[in-house]
Amino acid sequence: MMMSASEALAAAQRVMARCDALAAISETTEGLTRVYLSPEHLRANACVGEWMQAAGMTVWQDEVGNICGRYEAAEAGAPALLLGSHLDTVRNAGRYDGMLGVLSAIETVQWLHEHQCRLPLAIEVIGFGDEEGTRFGITLLGSRGITGSWPQSWVTHPDGNGITVAQAMADVGITLLGSRGITGSWPQSWVTHPDGNGITVAQAMADVGLDSAQIGAAARRIEDIVGYLELHIEQGPCLEQEDLALGVVTAINGARRLHCRFTGEAGHAGTVPMTHRKDALAAAAEWMVFIEQTTREQDPQLVATVGTLSCAPGAVNVIPGEVSLSLDVRGPLDHPLETLLSTLLTQAGAIALRRGVQFTSNEFYRIGATACDSALQQALSHAVETVQGRSLSLPSGAGHDAIAIAERWPVGMLFVRNHRGISHHPAESVAVQDVAPALQAYLQAVTLIAGRS
């Protein structure tokens, strides 16, 4: 089934207008900020629920605050293909990250509805209430409810600084809250986890009419869902460089995050000769140069970033005695990622030894690479080829709800070009000329997958 060019353009224009409408539902008057279980979250759910209904779906808000719609199959009660993304945002966000995927999914269903087309599988669309973790700093609450695969120990496991993973994740904003409701993996302790104002998740739920005792009811039975597709902006520059509107995700990058520390000896910046220093910052600088060079040479799909660095005592006239810095390495395959990390840490130790300083590191976050399902990739690639002549397969550098869903069901992702790869920023932008073919490809892949079953 194929959406015509004029249908696609009209639908794309509606998607863009709806992204604008949702962007106005913000806790701030300037910029866009919409967090989990806030009044704005409920207003966005209501809005999206109406659009779902208009597209022919039965609509409900589930027990963790995800907004859900079901477009029934040819035979009522059939398993569903799940389409979705998230409706929450970081602070001062762009308007496409997450929302584009939810609204595109609704357009897919709307086209089927307008063409009175029922498939062997039901299509369900979900707008997850929290992926970004902006409010509570805990993650994947939605989808892992079913699999129970989020280890409880992560939540209370302290790092070298006594910071729990939950806190560290909050610090760095790694979170996929809404999707964990679907998989049923909310540990009980999360319910009492407070936000920045000391309000717990349980209280926040009660404030919006949800009952934290019913979280388990959000969990979906494995046999009721056959797979999950997510359309998302790329949040990177690769499609733009290839001059393509669309690409198919091969894997969501695995990541390792470490707190690292060089400990040398503070000293007077005027009196200690260069040859007698144990300058922790000079050691860190040498390592950072190595990190950049080695990662660049090793594999173009690997990235390594030192995103934070602080030095103590931190005075203009004192040689730094201690430097704390973070290391974030990512890649689509776990083995090369592990090899890179090992090379970098070995070199840090060698630099420290040669300079007579200490090096320590503490891994506080690790997530394996998430492979996308090959059958879903094939369907998406076929659809993309039909629409834009050729397809591009690429890894996703950012995390998505699909990570949680993949614990239980096959997942596939369709990427849409975004300008200069700018995301999590008001300058985030997507062209309507790219959304139109994205909707054509998405519909085609959905009907291919849901028509087959």
Added chain:
Amino acid sequence: MMMSASEALAAAQRVMARCDALAAISETTEGLTRVYLSPEHLRANACVGEWMQAAGMTVWQDEVGNICGRYEAAEAGAPALLLGSHLDTVRNAGRYDGMLGVLSAIETVQWLHEHQCRLPLAIEVIGFGDEEGTRFGITLLGSRGITGSWPQSWVTHPDGNGITVAQAMADVGITLLGSRGITGSWPQSWVTHPDGNGITVAQAMADVGLDSAQIGAAARRIEDIVGYLELHIEQGPCLEQEDLALGVVTAINGARRLHCRFTGEAGHAGTVPMTHRKDALAAAAEWMVFIEQTTREQDPQLVATVGTLSCAPGAVNVIPGEVSLSLDVRGPLDHPLETLLSTLLTQAGAIALRRGVQFTSNEFYRIGATACDSALQQALSHAVETVQGRSLSLPSGAGHDAIAIAERWPVGMLFVRNHRGISHHPAESVAVQDVAPALQAYLQAVTLIAGRS
């Protein structure tokens, strides 16, 4: 005139005991903190004044709170050779930085007094009330009163961040407050400069019975003083490495301090390939490696330090878009220092250009190198050779009251080994076995200079 070994040991033991006694005069019960115009400052002055009196000196506290003693010459009213150092401390300080010089000067006079020896020149001993600038963050208030050479513009000149030099100096603790009273270079604006509690210098003076209208009266006439000697701990490791107790200072290093900034482009740590990054921290790291290597290779007497570094936005999962860092370069001669600084800044520009990022720098502090007087150096070196067999000439990496005094009178400095060069820290330590020959050499140099005239 020569102090015998047993006399020197007894005097050195008294110096050590007096350092301990002064270390107990602190605003904190743990550690040593004694700031300008505090109750502890006045108690220390009283204590030192009594010791001066017992050593045969006429004692007074001057109009800016320096404690002064005069040991009259063979003929009353003769010009004086000034000996001194400071009695104030940084926070959580060691007990020798400053105090050792004041107490050693008193021992020199005491020996002359006990041997009923009067010289052609008077000997005056001064304990400056503020060198460290811990309280007000403004500097050299004592000695520059006479010369008026402290530019008023420095006090209000803002750096790139809108921070005035006064504030910046406070931030980094560069200060020589008491000595400016002697030279009479207090600008009027300093009187109203508040401390961290909003108390101005004028108020603080009034609180301890001093009149800020009388600051000018602290200024000494040029013809009344022939020169200035200061004994001080080295605050560096050079004497220890040479296995020598004593050394003679050739110059107090000049310094340049700059706020520097690399501005690149923040980006998602997972989605931007290594080859497409404009990572401000990676640029800074490359520059820091160059700074260390080049300074080390260029001249063993030059030092360069990056003591502070902060990166924005500063999240584990975001490529740093902006890095601010400080650069502090020092050396005993202005020309090589200027050449080094120019080389470093040129390279920063080249790194920035190649990486497509911006580099800016703003010099917020500059002090020329202060040469020690050659005749005073010769007298000190001769004395040191007599006492320890050979002398070592070395620059001072740290600033001292002598910088201010040198604007108006010849200065010389005698350095005493301190363990591992640790200073501005409770672990600061000096051996009585080093203080004894220091007192012998100091007396010999003083009598050589003051006996000659």
